Amino acid sequence: MVRKEDVVKIAGKLMDDSKFVRNIGIVAHIDHGKTTLSDNMIAANGLISQELSGKQCFMDSYSLEQERGITINASNISLISKIDGTDYLINLIDTPGHVDFGGDVIRAMRAVDGAVVVIDIVEGVMPQTETVLKEALREYVKPILFFNKVDRLVNELKIDFDEMQRRFVKVISAVNQIILKNAPEEFRDKWQVKVQDDSVGFGSAYNNWAVTMSSMQKTKIGFKDVYEFCQKGDQKTLAQKSPLAEVLIGMVVKHIPNPIQAQKYRVPKIWKGDLTSEEGKAMLNCDPNGPFAMMVTDVVVDPHAGDVVTGRIFSGRVNKGDELILVGQNKKAKIQQMALFMGPDRIPIDGLSAGNIGSILGLKEAYAGNAIASKEIQEFEQFMTNVEPVITMSVEAKDPKQLPKLIEAVKQVVKEDPNVRVNINPDTGEHLISGMGELHLEIVRYRLEHDMKIPLDVSPPIVLYNEAITKQSQLIWAKSPNKHNKFKMIIQPVPPAVLEKLKEFKLNGKIRENKDEDKIQKLMEAGIEKEEAKKTWALNNNSLIINRTRGVIHIGEVKELLVQAFMEATNEGPLAKEKVCGIIIYIEDAILHEDAIHRGPAQIIPCMTRGIYAGLMTADPIILEPKQKLFITIPNDFMGSMTKELQSRRVQMEDMKTEGDDTIIITKAPVRELIGFSAAARAASQGRAIWTAEYWGYEPLPKELQKKVVAEIRTRKGMDPEPKRAEEYMDE
Numbered sequence: 001m002v003r004k005e006d007v008v009k010i011a012g013k014l015m016d017d018s019k020f021v022r023n024i025g026i027v028a029h030i031d032h033g034k035t036t037l038s039d040n041m042i043a044a045n046g047l048i049s050q051e052l053s054g055k056q057c058f059m060d061s062y063s064l065e066q067e068r069g070i071t072i073n074a075s076n077i078s079l080i081s082k083i084d085g086t087d088y089l090i091n092l093i094d095t096p097g098h099v100d101f102g103g104d105v106i107r108a109m110r111a112v113d114g115a116v117v118v119i120d121i122v123e124g125v126m127p128q129t130e131t132v133l134k135e136a137l138r139e140y141v142k143p144i145l146f147f148n149k150v151d152r153l154v155n156e157l158k159i160d161f162d163e164m165q166r167r168f169v170k171v172i173s174a175v176n177q178i179i180l181k182n183a184p185e186e187f188r189d190k191w192q193v194k195v196q197d198d199s200v201g202f203g204s205a206y207n208n209w210a211v212t213m214s215s216m217q218k219t220k221i222g223f224k225d226v227y228e229f230c231q232k233g234d235q236k237t238l239a240q241k242s243p244l245a246e247v248l249i250g251m252v253v254k255h256i257p258n259p260i261q262a263q264k265y266r267v268p269k270i271w272k273g274d275l276t277s278e279e280g281k282a283m284l285n286c287d288p289n290g291p292f293a294m295m296v297t298d299v300v301v302d303p304h305a306g307d308v309v310t311g312r313i314f315s316g317r318v319n320k321g322d323e324l325i326l327v328g329q330n331k332k333a334k335i336q337q338m339a340l341f342m343g344p345d346r347i348p349i350d351g352l353s354a355g356n357i358g359s360i361l362g363l364k365e366a367y368a369g370n371a372i373a374s375k376e377i378q379e380f381e382q383f384m385t386n387v388e389p390v391i392t393m394s395v396e397a398k399d400p401k402q403l404p405k406l407i408e409a410v411k412q413v414v415k416e417d418p419n420v421r422v423n424i425n426p427d428t429g430e431h432l433i434s435g436m437g438e439l440h441l442e443i444v445r446y447r448l449e450h451d452m453k454i455p456l457d458v459s460p461p462i463v464l465y466n467e468a469i470t471k472q473s474q475l476i477w478a479k480s481p482n483k484h485n486k487f488k489m490i491i492q493p494v495p496p497a498v499l500e501k502l503k504e505f506k507l508n509g510k511i512r513e514n515k516d517e518d519k520i521q522k523l524m525e526a527g528i529e530k531e532e533a534k535k536t537w538a539l540n541n542n543s544l545i546i547n548r549t550r551g552v553i554h555i556g557e558v559k560e561l562l563v564q565a566f567m568e569a570t571n572e573g574p575l576a577k578e579k580v581c582g583i584i585i586y587i588e589d590a591i592l593h594e595d596a597i598h599r600g601p602a603q604i605i606p607c608m609t610r611g612i613y614a615g616l617m618t619a620d621p622i623i624l625e626p627k628q629k630l631f632i633t634i635p636n637d638f639m640g641s642m643t644k645e646l647q648s649r650r651v652q653m654e655d656m657k658t659e660g661d662d663t664i665i666i667t668k669a670p671v672r673e674l675i676g677f678s679a680a681a682r683a684a685s686q687g688r689a690i691w692t693a694e695y696w697g698y699e700p701l702p703k704e705l706q707k708k709v710v711a712e713i714r715t716r717k718g719m720d721p722e723p724k725r726a727e728e729y730m731d732e
């Protein structure tokens with residue numbers, strides 16, 4: 001067996017010449033065989049035995065991953081591969097397929113230049129296949145295709161040779177359609193995958209063999225042989241004659257661009273600084289001699305070593321003892337340790353060079369998305385996620401003495417998984433932890449209770465609602481408690497088309513005068529008129545505050561306070577203290593006291609929040625609920641009981657089709673009704689239903705449930721079941 005340290009030693013030498021580097025992510029729908037495929041690459045490096053390759057799932061090192069047989073965390077490894085006498089360094093990230101961990105895939109795509117899209121040929125293109133493929137394309141990451149589980153076609157489905165060929169053609173064309181629609185324009189044609197040029201491979205990760213057009217010419221093992229070897233149950237010979245790792249590495253080296261090639265077109269998309277500056281040029285050219293610049297894509301907290309940040313190095317090189325800064329945060333550190341991840345293990349290395357994926361220790365408080373550099377540079381574009389947490393649990397330490405430990409542990413979880421959101425209820429001290437789905441929360445709980453050993457009281461899952469309005473508000477004159485200041489405002493719903501764009505652009509926070517031109521530009525692109533875009537003060541939850549006053553002399557001095565009130569009011573709406581989404585607050589006019597002493601925070605903030613609340617209550621406010629799209633595969637025999645189960649959960653059928661003995665149902669369902677669905681679906685199908693869910697977005701809760709849910713949330717939060725009326729806000 002080869003030692004990981006020895007691989008890292010060679011990697012250290014190879015990484016300086018990035019012509020010989022490839023950064024790849026393995027992506028797919030859940031269970032299509034990513035981790036099994038990775039095993040093959042790892043075994044080829046001698047890090048695990050050939051016998052265990054495809055069975056060990058080396059990259060699923062976390063106890064819960066092994067236990068459940070799924071990948072939860074993206075995991076990195078650096079491997080050396082020889083092709084035609086030349087050594088290549090392959091930095092590989094195995095990503096999870098379950099949608100609850102989709103954030104990991106998005107972050108991994110920033111670090112790599114190519115994606116191996118694995119498709120279980122029995123299932124074909126599944127929802128998450130499409131999602132991850134789109135995510136790769138959006139990041140200018142080039143896809144190649146690997147058809148996995150070909151053995152199952154022959155041995156389980158028992159289809160004939162011609163049908164096998166037809167299936168390949170059908171799925172390739174489906175994938176190419178997605179590429180055509182979603183690839184950046186310049187790559188739509190160039191990135192089409194084809195059998196002829198080896199950008200499509202076929203094989204069985206579990207049985208360690210694969211073929212491509214080139215491999216067939218070299219080994220003389222063609223599709224017919226594959227079919228026959230599988231049929232007679234001799235895949236071992238197939239694996240000897242046409243080993244998967246060799247074939248896949250051939251595909252990767254041939255088709256995935258090296259970092260020098262990739263950064264030329266990727267850097268202008270993910271970094272909006274000046275490309276003619278010293279750092280701009282260095283990143284475009286992947287120059288190891290330029291200033292150091294790395295984007296953090298992953299953080300793990302090591303109980304002994306502290307924060308370990310992993311990311312893509314776009315330029316420069318860091319050596320032991322160099323000083324690096326956490327961009328925009330005024331933090332510096334002398335770097336004493338760097339490492340490469342080898343699956344579960346972190347192996348020290350002397351330095352890290354441009355074009356590679358590596359880890360740095362010693363920079364505290366760095367989060368995924370941050371830039372680390374040798375000097376202040378423009379930050380990288382944020383990750384392109386458009387999913388929101390939809391479900392929450394409330395946790396408390398069983399033993400109050402453990403509260404400080406819980407606070408630290410939760411902080412660590414958030415650092416490691418940016419898709420977890422945490423709010424602390426100041427009244428009760430309980431932590432409200434929000435995530436992408438039930439499984440996601442289950443994992444967080446496991447980490448706190450099992451890994452960090454904090455026994456918890458945990459609430460049943462709580463759904464996160466939004467508040468919105470359905471018409472324009474009345475004109476509101478809000479008065480400050482001392483009656484010296486007044487604001488005239490009107491609130492409108494953001495038009496649906498504009499709201500769509502705002503969600504896509506993810507604009508949030510204050511807009512600084514003369515500084516945030518790009519945000520104003522984006523607002524205009526979303527459909528906000530130029531004059532209004534220029535007067536937008538801030539955005540929060542896709543809601544806006546726009547200053548339409550004219551000639552109010554002191555308005556600039558209270559701007560900060562008004563924005564703060566806007567943030568508070570849109571974080572906790574008047575109906576049920578849920579987020580308020582998709583409103584525009586127009587400040588039409590204002591009367592302000594001459595003397596600054598009479599228009600301090602205690603006057604302006606409550607005046608404005610109450611004004612906003614009053615306005616919202618006159619605009620027919622409603623509750624929006626999160627929905628998920630469900631993809632359910634179920635044997636035909638269980639259709640009856642499954643349909644019954646679904647009907648009780650307010651689902652909207654989108655599509656239903658039969659494939660062999662199975663029916664595939666696609667529906668949209670409220671998250672509220674999906675709590676406990678796992679268990680019910682298992683019961684309704686004797687465990688035979690397979691289902692995945694995908695974030696869909698927020699839609700109005702049905703009329704007949706509005707009042708009930710408002711009362712429910714308010715009671716849970718310790719308020720009166722009835723929200724206040726508009727007048728009540730104005731009387732105070």
Ligand SMILES: Nc1nc2c(ncn2[C@@H]2O[C@H](COP(=O)(O)OP(=O)(O)OP(=O)(O)O)[C@@H](O)[C@H]2O)c(=O)[nH]1
Nearest residue numbers: 030031032033034035036070071097149204205206
């Ligand atoms: N028959 C057959 N089974 C396979 C093959 N490749 C993988 N499997 C099985 O498919 C299951 C899922 O494999 P994984 O490698 O864990 O899949 P994954 O894509 O990493 O799954 P997630 O990371 O959880 O999304 C395992 O039981 C594998 O043994 C194959 O080529 N043939």
Ligand SMILES: [Mg+2]
Nearest residue numbers: 034035070071
């Ligand atoms: Mg996996």
